[in-house]
Amino acid sequence: MPERRENRNQTQRAALPDIKFYINPEEKTIDPELYCGKAQEIAGALSDRSKNKSSQIRKYYDELVALEDRLRVSDEPERDWAVIKPLVKMTVAKVAYAQARELVTPNFVKFVKSGVDQINDHQDLSVFTTLFEAVIAFKKLEEEQNKNRRVSEQRR
Numbered sequence: 256m257p258e259r260r261e262n263r264n265q266t267q268r269a270a271l272p273d274i275k276f277y278i279n280p281e282e283k284t285i286d287p288e289l290y291c292g293k294a295q296e297i298a299g300a301l302s303d304r305s306k307n308k309s310s311q312i313r314k315y316y317d318e319l320v321a322l323e324d325r326l327r328v329s330d331e332p333e334r335d336w337a338v339i340k341p342l343v344k345m346t347v348a349k350v351a352y353a354q355a356r357e358l359v360t361p362n363f364v365k366f367v368k369s370g371v372d373q374i375n376d377h378q379d380l381s382v383f384t385t386l387f388e389a390v391i392a393f394k395k396l397e398e399e400q401n402k403n404r405r406v407s408e409q410r411r
Contacts, residue, residue: 271300274369290389298393
């Protein structure tokens with residue numbers, strides 16, 4: 256039986272890990288692995304050469320950071336949170352639309368939905384935007400490593 260070759264445009268993606276911001280939700284103790292180990296696992300699960308382009312992912316990250324910034328500079332953060340929270344939740348619909356247009360993968364939608372579902376206040380939003388930033392960094396690192404690996408394979 257002939258060996259099946261993997262399409263070069265597809266990379267084998269890891270499963271998206273379970274994402275929980277806090278090891279103790281009542282005290283809001285952030286998981287010490289969230290911004291490193293967990294972020295790196297998430298980045299691996301988002302690896303796709305044809306989808307999840309950096310510009311697409313940064314678009315949603317930038318929107319969330321802009322909302323967080325509005326809260327940070329607000330004179331009345333509680334009042335403004337009531338306005339901003341629905342906009343944060345709307346991010347899930349936006350990434351679902353991007354998936355329908357085949358710009359992002361189902362894993363990216365799951366990542367955003369999992370994060371947004373845990374956002375109940377400004378602190379939660381800050382935790383998610385920081386996680387998102389770490390994921391973007393690890394994803395960029397993985398892309399560069401994969402690029403270097405492909406170049407060295409072509410030289411052989």
